[in-house]
Amino acid sequence: MKVEIECRFHMIANDGNVMEHAVAFDGTLGTEVGTLPTQSIAERYDIVVDFANFQPGDKLYFVNLLEHDNGKRPQRAIPLQEVLSGDYEAEVKDGVWERGDPCVGKFLEFRVREYDGTDLSMDPADFVRGKQTMIPLNRPTEEELSKAVRREFKFGRSQGTDSAPWTIKTDGGAGFTMDPRRLTAAPNLNLEADGLPPVEIWHLETGGGWSHPIHIHFEEGQILQRGGETPPEWEQWARKDVYRIGRMDDSTKSVTLAIRFREFAGTYMEHCHNTQHEDHAMLMRWDIEKPGQVSVLPTPIPSWDGCEYVDTVALPTARQSSGAAPNPMGLQIDPGVAGGSNEIRATGTTPGGMTAFLFGFSAGDQTISAGPCTEGVSLGILDLNLLGTDNASGTTSVFSVQVPLEFAGLTVRMQAIDVSSCAPTDVLTHTFSEPVVNAPRANRTRGRRR
Ligand SMILES: [Cu+2]
Numbered sequence: 001m002k003v004e005i006e007c008r009f010h011m012i013a014n015d016g017n018v019m020e021h022a023v024a025f026d027g028t029l030g031t032e033v034g035t036l037p038t039q040s041i042a043e044r045y046d047i048v049v050d051f052a053n054f055q056p057g058d059k060l061y062f063v064n065l066l067e068h069d070n071g072k073r074p075q076r077a078i079p080l081q082e083v084l085s086g087d088y089e090a091e092v093k094d095g096v097w098e099r100g101d102p103c104v105g106k107f108l109e110f111r112v113r114e115y116d117g118t119d120l121s122m123d124p125a126d127f128v129r130g131k132q133t134m135i136p137l138n139r140p141t142e143e144e145l146s147k148a149v150r151r152e153f154k155f156g157r158s159q160g161t162d163s164a165p166w167t168i169k170t171d172g173g174a175g176f177t178m179d180p181r182r183l184t185a186a187p188n189l190n191l192e193a194d195g196l197p198p199v200e201i202w203h204l205e206t207g208g209g210w211s212h213p214i215h216i217h218f219e220e221g222q223i224l225q226r227g228g229e230t231p232p233e234w235e236q237w238a239r240k241d242v243y244r245i246g247r248m249d250d251s252t253k254s255v256t257l258a259i260r261f262r263e264f265a266g267t268y269m270e271h272c273h274n275t276q277h278e279d280h281a282m283l284m285r286w287d288i289e290k291p292g293q294v295s296v297l298p299t300p301i302p303s304w305d306g307c308e309y310v311d312t313v314a315l316p317t318a319r320q321s322s323g324a325a326p327n328p329m330g331l332q333i334d335p336g337v338a339g340g341s342n343e344i345r346a347t348g349t350t351p352g353g354m355t356a357f358l359f360g361f362s363a364g365d366q367t368i369s370a371g372p373c374t375e376g377v378s379l380g381i382l383d384l385n386l387l388g389t390d391n392a393s394g395t396t397s398v399f400s401v402q403v404p405l406e407f408a409g410l411t412v413r414m415q416a417i418d419v420s421s422c423a424p425t426d427v428l429t430h431t432f433s434e435p436v437v438n439a440p441r442a443n444r445t446r447g448r449r450r
Pocket of ligand 1: 155210211212213272273274277278282
């Protein structure tokens with residue numbers, strides 16, 4: 001005979017932060033009795049369990065039912081009875097697991113005991129919606145949200161390779177895997193008139209495949225919308241640092257969150273927390289910058305002999321995001337290509353239409369013309385042979401030029417022109433402040449240690 005006993009609990013914290021209100025998993029407000037919402041890798045739920053329905057001597061278990069047979073995603077959920085009865089059991093043969101996943105099964109046991117002490121803990125039922133608050137949320141105001149910098153990050157397999165299939169697209173730009181030298185987003189600690197650091201709105205989205213639990217390091221955010229709608233009760237009262245998107249129960253294709261950057265300028269990370277994805281470099285670097293900061297932080301490259309620093313290249317939208325609208329022309333300069341000589345590569349992406357890309361080194365402005373635009377644009381060109389132009393339509397264009405073996409103090413400038421309107425946009429510059437030498441590992445700078 002199968003006996004089901006209700007195991008009631010309240011959620012009081014989410015991702016390590018005490019919530020504004022506790023949530024009772026009792027069948028109200030979108031909850032299911034005794035059932036936690038789906039929890040992705042790296043998400044944390046703190047719950048207070050009421051064991052009143054159990055007797056001393058009872059044992060309760062955490063059981064994993066999701067069977068993996070490769071790294072892509074769980075293939076199926078094994079019925080609980082099959083696991084508890086022992087009918088499902090992975091077998092090992094000659095040191096190799098076969099016919100089953102050894103991670104399916106019980107992994108934590110609770111033993112219910114008599115308790116005759118005095119329970120001094122707070123009753124979470126006193127802190128649900130409409131009752132007392134635990135830790136109030138510092139919610140952004142409507143005005144803050146209306147003027148917030150907006151950024152968009154899309155997680156998927158677009159523009160990846162067989163060896164690095166999982167990529168992140170930022171603000172409508174190209175899909176990239178991790179390169180610590182690339183700065184993707186740079187919120188600034190500029191204070192508003194009210195003395196508060198500004199709020200940014202980050203939109204995380206996925207195309208499909210397995211889910212992506214996106215971990216934003218350092219700062220916590222509040223979910224404004226899940227799949228374009230009000231988030232569930234347990235996410236409304238929560239500060240979070242892992243945001244689950246994609247194909248799972250209790251999940252949606254996108255999450256929009258508000259996040260306030262308050263202190264500790266420096267370099268941080270945003271990444272998918274599924275190990276298979278993050279190990280294939282589904283990560284990106286973002287920096288918190290100081291008010292008035294001009295230079296981007298250099299990139300530390302650790303070695304056995306200490307740490308060397310190389311130049312950082314920022315995406316054109318890093319400091320001032322293009323907002324909710326896709327960036328019409330994402331430009332990027334890569335300061336070197338591994339294994340090559342001193343090659344500088346520029347990448348531009350357009351959503352469509354005719355675009356000319358210009359690319360050169362500054363040595364004073366010089367006016368040139370491109371395509372049908374007779375007035376041309378002003379662009380610093382050291383050597384016209386280093387000029388790249390192209391007509392692109394809805395594609396990514398890549399230019400690369402060979403540069404002198406060693407140079408310093410050069411500024412690379414890149415510009416896109418919409419030739420239908422002859423309007424130049426997105427001037428992107430990058431100055432190589434350190435000598436760049438033709439080392440076996442391209443773009444390694446010398447000598448600077450901290
Ligand atoms: Cu992922």
